[in-house]
Amino acid sequence: MVDVTIRVNGQARSLDIPPQVSLLDALRERFGLTGPKKGCDQGACGACTVLADGERINSCLALAVQYDGREITTIEGVDDPLQTAFVRNDGLQCGYCTPGQICSALGMLAEYKDGAPSAVTEPDADPGELTEEEIRERMSGNLCRCGAYNGIVKAIQETAALDTEEVSS
Amino acid sequence: MTALQQRTGSVGTPVDRVDGVAKTTGTARFSAEHTYPGLTYAAVVHATISRGRITAIDTTRAADIAGVIKVITPENAPPLKPAPRVSMLNMSSIVSGTSVNYLQDNEVHWDGQPVAVVVAETSEAAKEAAALVDVTYRTTESSVDFVTARLQAQVQKGNPLLPAGAKKGDAAAALAGAAVSVDAEYTTPPYNHNALEPHSTTAAWDGDRLTVHDATQSIGWFRTHLALRFGIPEANVRVIAPYVGGGFGGKAFVWPGTVLAALAARATGRPVRLTLTREGVYRTVGGRTPSIQRVALGATQDGKLTALIHQSVARVGRTGGMPEQITTQSRHLYAAENILLEQRAVEQDVLPTTSMRAPGESIGTFALESAIDELADVLGIDPIDLRMHNEPDRDPVDGKPFAHRMLREAYAEGARRFGWSARSPQPRSMNDGRWLVGMGVASAFHPLMLFTSNVTVRLSADGTVLVRCGFQEMGMGGATVQGQIAADALGVPFDAVRVEYGDSALPSAPMAGGSMQTASVANSILEACAKIRASLESLAKRSGAVGQAPKAVLAKAGVPHVEAAVGSDTRLGKVTGQMRMMRQVMRDRRYLRAATGAHFCEVRVDQDTGELRVSRWTSVFDVGRVINPKTAGSQLRGGIIMGIGMALAEETLFDPRTGRIMNPSLAEYHLPVHADIPAIDVSWLGDPDPTMPLGLLGLGEVGITGVAAAVANAVHHATGRRVRDLPITLDKLVP
Ligand code: FES
Ligand code: FES
Numbered sequence: 001m002v003d004v005t006i007r008v009n010g011q012a013r014s015l016d017i018p019p020q021v022s023l024l025d026a027l028r029e030r031f032g033l034t035g036p037k038k039g040c041d042q043g044a045c046g047a048c049t050v051l052a053d054g055e056r057i058n059s060c061l062a063l064a065v066q067y068d069g070r071e072i073t074t075i076e077g078v079d080d081p082l083q084t085a086f087v088r089n090d091g092l093q094c095g096y097c098t099p100g101q102i103c104s105a106l107g108m109l110a111e112y113k114d115g116a117p118s119a120v121t122e123p124d125a126d127p128g129e130l131t132e133e134e135i136r137e138r139m140s141g142n143l144c145r146c147g148a149y150n151g152i153v154k155a156i157q158e159t160a161a162l163d164t165e166e167v168s169s
Numbered sequence: 170m171t172a173l174q175q176r177t178g179s180v181g182t183p184v185d186r187v188d189g190v191a192k193t194t195g196t197a198r199f200s201a202e203h204t205y206p207g208l209t210y211a212a213v214v215h216a217t218i219s220r221g222r223i224t225a226i227d228t229t230r231a232a233d234i235a236g237v238i239k240v241i242t243p244e245n246a247p248p249l250k251p252a253p254r255v256s257m258l259n260m261s262s263i264v265s266g267t268s269v270n271y272l273q274d275n276e277v278h279w280d281g282q283p284v285a286v287v288v289a290e291t292s293e294a295a296k297e298a299a300a301l302v303d304v305t306y307r308t309t310e311s312s313v314d315f316v317t318a319r320l321q322a323q324v325q326k327g328n329p330l331l332p333a334g335a336k337k338g339d340a341a342a343a344l345a346g347a348a349v350s351v352d353a354e355y356t357t358p359p360y361n362h363n364a365l366e367p368h369s370t371t372a373a374w375d376g377d378r379l380t381v382h383d384a385t386q387s388i389g390w391f392r393t394h395l396a397l398r399f400g401i402p403e404a405n406v407r408v409i410a411p412y413v414g415g416g417f418g419g420k421a422f423v424w425p426g427t428v429l430a431a432l433a434a435r436a437t438g439r440p441v442r443l444t445l446t447r448e449g450v451y452r453t454v455g456g457r458t459p460s461i462q463r464v465a466l467g468a469t470q471d472g473k474l475t476a477l478i479h480q481s482v483a484r485v486g487r488t489g490g491m492p493e494q495i496t497t498q499s500r501h502l503y504a505a506e507n508i509l510l511e512q513r514a515v516e517q518d519v520l521p522t523t524s525m526r527a528p529g530e531s532i533g534t535f536a537l538e539s540a541i542d543e544l545a546d547v548l549g550i551d552p553i554d555l556r557m558h559n560e561p562d563r564d565p566v567d568g569k570p571f572a573h574r575m576l577r578e579a580y581a582e583g584a585r586r587f588g589w590s591a592r593s594p595q596p597r598s599m600n601d602g603r604w605l606v607g608m609g610v611a612s613a614f615h616p617l618m619l620f621t622s623n624v625t626v627r628l629s630a631d632g633t634v635l636v637r638c639g640f641q642e643m644g645m646g647g648a649t650v651q652g653q654i655a656a657d658a659l660g661v662p663f664d665a666v667r668v669e670y671g672d673s674a675l676p677s678a679p680m681a682g683g684s685m686q687t688a689s690v691a692n693s694i695l696e697a698c699a700k701i702r703a704s705l706e707s708l709a710k711r712s713g714a715v716g717q718a719p720k721a722v723l724a725k726a727g728v729p730h731v732e733a734a735v736g737s738d739t740r741l742g743k744v745t746g747q748m749r750m751m752r753q754v755m756r757d758r759r760y761l762r763a764a765t766g767a768h769f770c771e772v773r774v775d776q777d778t779g780e781l782r783v784s785r786w787t788s789v790f791d792v793g794r795v796i797n798p799k800t801a802g803s804q805l806r807g808g809i810i811m812g813i814g815m816a817l818a819e820e821t822l823f824d825p826r827t828g829r830i831m832n833p834s835l836a837e838y839h840l841p842v843h844a845d846i847p848a849i850d851v852s853w854l855g856d857p858d859p860t861m862p863l864g865l866l867g868l869g870e871v872g873i874t875g876v877a878a879a880v881a882n883a884v885h886h887a888t889g890r891r892v893r894d895l896p897i898t899l900d901k902l903v904p
Contacts (some may be wrong), residue, residue, distance in 0.1 A: 020293055029292065034202035035195025037414070039365045039446045044835035047365055075195035087189035090799045095192030096348030096366040096414030102193060134726065136843040138735060145365045145415050146644050147810030148803060149846045 005066045008033065009077025019065050024048045026064035026074045027074060031093025035075035035099045040144070046142030049100040049107070058141075070097075075099035080106060085155035093146035101142045105156045108138045109163065111156060130160045175452040178819065178864065179663040183877070186649045187668070188412070188642070197412045200384040201369035205440035208371070209238055211433045212295035213304045213426070214285035215452045216277045218313035219828035220518040223275040223284055223304055230301040231287055235295035239437050240302060246272035247436050248397050249428065261393040264680075266422040266455055267488045267521050268490075270792030273364040277306065278488045279520045280313075280829040281452025285424045288433050288441060296446075306510060311518035313357075313828030315459050315484050322513035323484045325492050334564045336498050336506035338444035340467075343476035345465025346450035350476070351543045354463050355536035355893045357877075361456040362525055363840055364643075366414020367447055368454055370430035373440035373904025378405045383427055386416040386641050387680035389460045392673040394423045395431060395824055411671030417811070418524040420643070421682045422631075424454045428873035440666055451833035457637035458483040458493050458514075460532050464503075464540035472550045474559045477505035483514045486521035490514075491524075492503060494529035498535050498614040498874070501761055504561035511602035519828050523684065526811060527870035535895065538878030539610035543891065551594065552610055552882065553580050566762040570851040572762035573858040573866075575791040576612060577766040585611075585849060587769035596889040606772040606784075607887025610777055613766035615871040619861065620689040621750045626655060626697040627707075630723040630730060634666040636660055640678035640690050643887070644668055647687060647836055647867055653796055654691050654863065658698035659719065677738050684764070684867025687796070692862040693735040700733035724886040764871035766790035768809070774887045779902030783813055783880065787850040793858035800869055805851045807863040808872020814841040815873070816880035820898050 005014045008031060012019050015030055016078055024041070027033045027050070039047035043061040050059045051073040059072075076100075082102055085091070092098045113131060120137045144152065191197040216223075221635055228743040230239040251274070252265035269278055277284065287300050289295035312318050316797045318583045325333040344350055371382040379399065385391050388408045396403040401613045413420060430443035445453065459658075460483050467476030481495035492514035499510055545552040557577060563570055584590070592608040593599055599606040602689050626639040636655050642648045652666040659666075669675055705722050709759035712726040723731065736746050788809060789822075818839035831840050851872075859866020884902070892901050 007526050018293060027506065030710055032204065033195070034198060037199070038201075038444070039367065040835045041446070042834060042836065044447075045365060048237075057747065075193075078194075083190075084195040086193045087185050088742050089187065090189075090803045091801075092186075092189065092192055093415065093646075093803055094364070094366065095188065096199065098192050098366075099195050120650070130809070131868040132848070134845070140842040140844045143365065143842060145363055145417075145811075145840060146803075147807030147846070149810065149841075150806055150848055151803065153843065153848075 002065050004065050006067050007071045009073055017064060019063065021064050022060055023062040023064045024059040027059060033076055034076050037096050037099060038049055045126060047097050047100040047102055049108055051106040051144065056104050057108055059063065075103060078106065079104060082106065082159040083156060085159045089151040089155040090148065091151035091155040092148050097142060097144045099143065101144065104142045106138060109160055112138065130157060132157060135140055173850060174354065179656040180796050184649055184653060184797055186646055186665060187652060188648055188802055195199050198440070199366055199412045200371060200382040200410060201444045203371050203382045204224045207439050209288050209290060209437060209441050209442050210295045211286050211288045211430060211443040212299035212428065213283045214299050214304065215451065216280060216282040216284045218277055218306045218308045219278050219280040219313050221306050221308035222676025222746065223277065225305040226285060227303040227683050230303065231298035233292050234298040234301065237289065237298045237372040238288045239277065240285060240287050241272060241433055241436050242874050243272050243275055247432060249273055249884055252402055253397060261390040263395050264387055264390040264422050265489065266424040266523060267486065269488050271425050272432065272594040278285050279486060279498050279518060280827060281520055283429060283453060286429050288437050290460040292355055302841040309827060312824040313518055313823065314519065318515045319482045320459055322515040324510040325514045331541055333512045335508055335510040335745040337566050340476045340478050340509035341532050342638060343507040344467040344478060347475050347550055348470050350465065350467045350546060351540055352465035353540060353543065353893055354461065356537060357460045357535060357895045359456050359459045359605065359823065360525060360815060361451060361821050361838060362417040362419030362420055362467045363835065363838065364415030365415055367423065367445045368420065368426050369444035370427045371442045372430040372434040372438065374434050377401050380407045380409065381431060384412050384413050384456060385421045386413060386643055386682060388639050388641055388671065388673050389678055391423055398428055399431065406623050407670065408673040410641060413641060413679055416643045416681065417526045418528065418682065419454055421680055422523055426453060429630065433563050437852055446654060447835060448833040450613060451692040452693045454456050455490065455521045456524040458491065458522040458585050462495060462536040466540055466544045468544060468548065472548050472555050472558045474503050474505035476507045477503060478509045480511045481513065483545040484517055485509055485511065486519050486520060487516050488521055490521035491523045491528060493532065493645050495533040497616060498529050498533050499531045500566050501564055501763065502537065502612060502614055503559045508566055510772050519823065526808065527615055530874040531812065531815065531823055532876045534611065534614060535877040539881050540610065541895065543887065552685065553584060555591065556580065558613065567852040568762045571859040573793065574765065575854050575856060576765050579765065579789040579791055579852055583767040583769050583787055583789040587685060588787065589769060594716050596886050601773065603776050605776050605885040605887040607772050607885065609770050609879045609886055611768050611882060612775065612873040613768060613871050613875040614763055615874050616686060616763045617867050618683055619692065619753055620679035620685050621736065621746055621753060622678040622690045622693045623691065623738060623746065623792065624693040625676055625732060625734045626699055627730050627732040628659060628693060628701050628703060628719055632661060632665055636666065636668045637675045637689055637693060638670055638678050639675035640670045640686055645681065645804055648688070648796060649800055650687060650796045651690055651694060653692050655698060656722045658695055659701060678853055684869040688861050688865055688867055693866065695862055697733040697735045701731050704731045752847050760860065762858065764790065764866040764868060766791045766871055768875050770879040770883040772880065772883040772887050774884065774902060777868070777904070778898040780815060781884065781899065781902060784847055786847060790853045790868065790871060792868040792871060793861055794864040795853055796854060796865055805872040806849045808870060809849055809876055810846055812873040812876020813845065813880065816843065816877040816897055817896060820896050882899065
């Protein structure tokens with residue numbers, strides 16, 4: 001058993017767990033935070049995406065013990081206009097991929113601002129307005145079997161635009 | 170118009186879905202997210218042979234893992250009653266995914282069948298122990314390879330609801346004598362639903378009462394089924410499923426996990442959660458049948474169809490299965506003079522196949538609509554013109570009238586929106602740099618039934634409305650749409666209506682399948698609301714409040730609320746309900762009712778690598794009246810996207826020697842991702858269907874039909890290559 005303390009959604013939480021417990025299982029089964037979902041448990045669907053110190057990760061591929069002392073944000077700790085944009089644009093149907101899509105989008109927007117390259121943008125390119133193509137490329141690790149992709153892209157684009165407005169004003 | 174009849178104008182408006190906030194903030198709890206004191210976790214051990222017997226199970230190593238409570242095998246499993254035989258008189262009997270009585274004997278019927286279940290204090294311990302259960306088998310010869318077994322296929326038996334074939338005139342002779350003909354074989358692979366939420370059941374017993382939180386799209390039938398398997402009264406079982414993370418047919422039937430969770434809870438005396446791994450979903454929940462289809466078309470020089478032959482081979486498991494009505498659309502889409510439709514199925518030692526979004530038509534349209542395109546190419550006629558030239562006025566086989574048919578309008582509107590006139594008719598004649606560009610069309614077709622539903626509606630003195638109905642919400646938008654319908658029917662604002670659903674303790678609704686849930690539930694809500702309006706009117710008369718708002722009427726009459734029920738779940742109520750349903754089905758047999766549509770697809774194919782991209786999409790549907798444009802648009806897009814997946818990437822690979830699924834994961838079974846999907850332009854004609862409540866036609870399935878053909882047709886136009894074997898992967902396109 002290993003002692004771990006993780007700050008989850010701004011609150012320090014401690015656990016005594018076997019080392020093989022995934023971060024996702026720690027969140028869902030030990031902390032009762034069932035916002036992050038388990039679609040595959042092997043890094044293929046993105047449903048379990050959470051933010052670790054602001055960066056998006058697949059929590060099913062992470063061990064809880066690796067995150068000792070780190071800050072994890074799950075959907076329960078997110079309060080962002082992106083959430084209402086998802087609802088307004090119907091960027092969801094069953095809702096099972098949704099927490100992952102939202103956390104992933106938040107992480108992605110931050111990466112984009114920091115100039116992280118993608119298959120669509122050249123490295124060092126000026127991160128101008130976020131295009132639909134760019135969003136699709138950068139969000140492709142998050143599957144949606146219901147096919148809410150169009151609404152998700154719109155919601156992200158709308159929210160990104162809000163963000164740029166704020167920065168420039 | 171009295172105050173009571175005023176419409177609030179909720180129907181037809183793009184209301185945000187009511188569960189949107191819960192789903193975007195993480196408060197929505199799915200079936201694996203309910204805790205019970207003393208909750209335990211179960212993991213399944215899967216058979217590794219396709220047919221034979223278990224000769225020994227050694228559980229010592231598994232039982233030694235810390236935290237393991239019990240390893241349940243055929244040697245120590247509590248008794249379970251066999252699945253009921255399928256009977257049309259008891260609709261719930263069709264809900265067994267397989268006929269196997271799990272853990273009750275040593276027989277193995279498919280690779281992946283559960284042979285043991287481990288229950289432990291943690292999911293980690295259960296998983297670890299499950300991997301340590303040692304099973305020895307004696308194998309028996311089995312049939313697992315679909316391609317080589319096709320010759321053993323037997324003619325499929327139809328039923329009154331789903332005819333399995335048709336014959337009009339002499340299609341073979343007409344084909345032989347036709348001026349122009351095409352005759353080809355099309356194949357589609359097995360597919361899996363891959364709802365993003367894996368199947369999960371949390372089961373808790375209290376004496377002989379059972380509560381299950383299950384990811385299901387058949388709440389009522391699950392309850393009946395579980396009661397039967399465990400020999401307890403139906404009233405003792407409660408199935409709860411307010412949030413279901415996608416179904417697409419994969420959660421319509423009862424698969425082993427549900428039964429085993431309840432069995433494990435009974436065996437241990439503890440509440441059990443059994444969440445299938447993604448691999449476990451592939452191994453224990455059926456998928457779509459593969460198919461081999463022949464379509465032969467004969468026509469005159471000017472494109473009049475004289476012969477239409479569609480023959481299909483599908484597969485089922487030896488312990489059950491769903492062969493799909495693959496030729497359905499071919500019965501209804503074209504006015505051919507001679508028609509021959511035949512469906513065959515072969516029984517194999519694999520997990521039973523099951524219904525998957527638009528069973529039949531989604532793969533049947535691939536063959537038919539590809540063949541029509543091939544014929545258009547041979548004739549040198551525009552594929553839309555060829556279709557319109559053969560558009561029937563009545564149902565082609567039996568001459569029944571159409572309830573509603575606007576395929577012409579759909580094509581005209583689609584062509585305009587898509588810009589079809591920019592297409593140059595020759596294949597491989599359009600390009601954009603190194604990308605070959607192609608445009609294709611295909612028809613969407615999905616027949617529709619109406620079921621019956623029980624429901625109660627209550628209007629309270631504070632002006633709020635409560636609708637109670639045990640229907641299921643997997644993201645189709647039912648919870649929102651039914652509220653809109655009730656709001657308008659009672660003349661109250663949408664926000665005043667609350668809808669309770671997803672629980673077998675509520676009045677029972679049909680399963681979510683066949684695109685019939687919305688209309689079936691709406692029908693009963695409308696009836697209940699009409700009853701309420703009638704009671705309000707008599708109350709108004711009695712208390713001198715005629716013409717006043719419902720709230721005022723109730724206040725004046727001193728009545729706290731008015732409630733109306735449609736149908737009842739008593740034993741007598743069930744019999745009456747069954748009769749009502751039969752009457753409705755008989756009435757509906759007088760005409761052909763279907764949702765239809767026209768798909769327009771543009772693809773780009775890299776001329777050197779064969780990389781294929783769907784670059785533009787337009788679909789126009791005839792789905793009757795649309796209650797909520799927002800959720801309807803999402804449903805239709807979702808169907809189209811699943812169709813694009815079918816066309817381009819999806820395929821469940823069975824090892825032809827062992828029958829084991831070789832790609833049971835989301836990494837190896839390729840679903841469409843964001844980057845595969847362009848902005849999809851969907852619209853509808855909006856004309857209400859005269860035979861349906863509010864004129865609405867179900868739209869959960871029509872979207873996927875025709876999609877794969879539209880893609881294949883566009884690929885042919887782009888490259889000159891006709892791909893008749895799905896999915897259209899790069900290897901089929903490289904020069
Ligand atoms: S559950 Fe983690 S990526 Fe699928
Ligand atoms: S909304 Fe169902 S998987 Fe995305």
